[in-house]
Amino acid sequence: MNRAAETTARATGRDGLRVHARLDHRDVDLDLDLEPGQVLAVLGPNGAGKSTLLSLIAGLVRPDRGRVELEGRVLTDTASGEFVPAHARGVAMLSQQALLFPHLSVAENVAFAPRSRGETRSAARGIAEQWLREVEADELASRRPTQLSGGQAQRVAIARALAADPRLLLLDEPMAALDVGSAPAVRRLLRRILREEQRTAVLVTHDLLDALALADRVIVLESGRIVERGSVREVLTSPRSAFAARMAGVNLVSGTIEEPGILRTSWSTTLSGIGEAAVGSDAVALFRPGAVAVHLEPPPHASPRNVIAVTIAELDVHGATVRVRGVDHPDGSTGPAADVTAAAVADLDLAPGQHVYFVVKTQEMELHPALAPTARPTDI
Numbered sequence: 275m276n277r278a279a280e281t282t283a284r285a286t287g288r289d290g291l292r293v294h295a296r297l298d299h300r301d302v303d304l305d306l307d308l309e310p311g312q313v314l315a316v317l318g319p320n321g322a323g324k325s326t327l328l329s330l331i332a333g334l335v336r337p338d339r340g341r342v343e344l345e346g347r348v349l350t351d352t353a354s355g356e357f358v359p360a361h362a363r364g365v366a367m368l369s370q371q372a373l374l375f376p377h378l379s380v381a382e383n384v385a386f387a388p389r390s391r392g393e394t395r396s397a398a399r400g401i402a403e404q405w406l407r408e409v410e411a412d413e414l415a416s417r418r419p420t421q422l423s424g425g426q427a428q429r430v431a432i433a434r435a436l437a438a439d440p441r442l443l444l445l446d447e448p449m450a451a452l453d454v455g456s457a458p459a460v461r462r463l464l465r466r467i468l469r470e471e472q473r474t475a476v477l478v479t480h481d482l483l484d485a486l487a488l489a490d491r492v493i494v495l496e497s498g499r500i501v502e503r504g505s506v507r508e509v510l511t512s513p514r515s516a517f518a519a520r521m522a523g524v525n526l527v528s529g530t531i532e533e534p535g536i537l538r539t540s541w542s543t544t545l546s547g548i549g550e551a552a553v554g555s556d557a558v559a560l561f562r563p564g565a566v567a568v569h570l571e572p573p574p575h576a577s578p579r580n581v582i583a584v585t586i587a588e589l590d591v592h593g594a595t596v597r598v599r600g601v602d603h604p605d606g607s608t609g610p611a612a613d614v615t616a617a618a619v620a621d622l623d624l625a626p627g628q629h630v631y632f633v634v635k636t637q638e639m640e641l642h643p644a645l646a647p648t649a650r651p652t653d654i
């Protein structure tokens with residue numbers, strides 16, 4: 275099959291990835307499907323279970339209960355005892371560090387997987403040359419890994435992963451260890467490889483840019499459970515978890531819907547907004563920092579506006595905009611943020627410790643149902 279035909283088969287062929295796995299001692303319980311040709315970004319705080327998910331898929335960790343399938347092939351099944359070892363899964367992993375074999379040249383590193391699967395020396399060399407060209411690293415072929423920059427080494431690691439002809443790529447924060455100068459070029463390269471070749475991939479990242487540039491779907495993990503899932507756009511425009519809201523740069527306040535369009539927080543602030551959340555249900559109010567006006571006194575005729583009393587925690591300057599951060603809410607959740615102009619900060623003479631009022635129009639306040647209980651019950 276030529277590359278184009280192979281790509282089409284990859285994208286339209288059989289099932290993609292299915293993971294249904296529980297690991298008791300890490301308290302991880304995950305359940306996800308990914309269509310072939312899609313890239314899934316996995317977001318979440320430290321210790322949420324992101325690396326564990328990759329290890330379960332790669333065959334580095336066995337679940338206590340569960341099943342992992344790739345393109346219709348069972349890789350792990352605790353019910354039947356099936357467990358395909360890591361090297362035979364057709365899964366390639368790319369980590370933060372390139373982890374090239376130090377004693378081999380760049381070309382030999384990339385030729386390693388084709389050689390291991392039985393290609394002749396010259397065929398493996400040809401495959402290595404092709405992938406090094408693909409990642410624009412062909413001129414590095416005869417170098418040793420110690421003679422490469424971080425960005426160059428990561429390009430070579432990408433070529434080495436692809437030369438193994440994987441059915442699935444696992445990317446564990448591939449740009450995290452690169453300096454700001456080389457990360458964009460590697461991100462562009464990955465975007466080209468993932469998107470143009472319609473590869474199926476799972477990408478663990480802490481960087482919103484990676485999710486936006488590379489992924490079709492997003493899951494957010496917290497405490498070993500998937501708390502949000504959807505398209506990148508859905509999750510980042512209407513986040514429901516505190517983590518996704520922070521990543522998306524929106525304010526999130528939790529509470530209960532007291533009457534249609536009114537959310538009451540546990541510290542008895544009421545917020546009026548627009549949205550479908552039902553009376554009596556748990557809900558979140560979302561508003562953008564740019565939609566907040568900062569006042570020194572509560573405005574006398576605030577309706578239909580929301581007035582939130584805030585103590586300023588800090589001021590962060592981003593170009594001509596200043597982000598005014600409030601101290602955490604009484605329930606311990608992240609305090610609200612407002613983006614105002616530097617001129618407004620000067621006029622109001624804002625400073626940390628000061629008591630101010632954040633004012634947000636009702637139309638700018640979105641009310642959404644809160645997340646379902648975090649643990650999706652598993653039936654395995």
Ligand SMILES: Nc1ncnc2c1ncn2[C@@H]1O[C@H](COP(=O)(O)OP(=O)(O)OP(=O)(O)O)[C@@H](O)[C@H]1O
Binds near residue numbers: 319
């Ligand atoms: N080798 C291990 N043995 C036992 N428990 C582990 C092991 N590795 C991770 N854990 C635990 O499993 C849970 C999930 O950890 P994991 O490393 O998957 O999180 P993560 O989301 O990748 O975090 P980070 O962003 O810090 O890398 C945590 O409670 C962690 O302490």
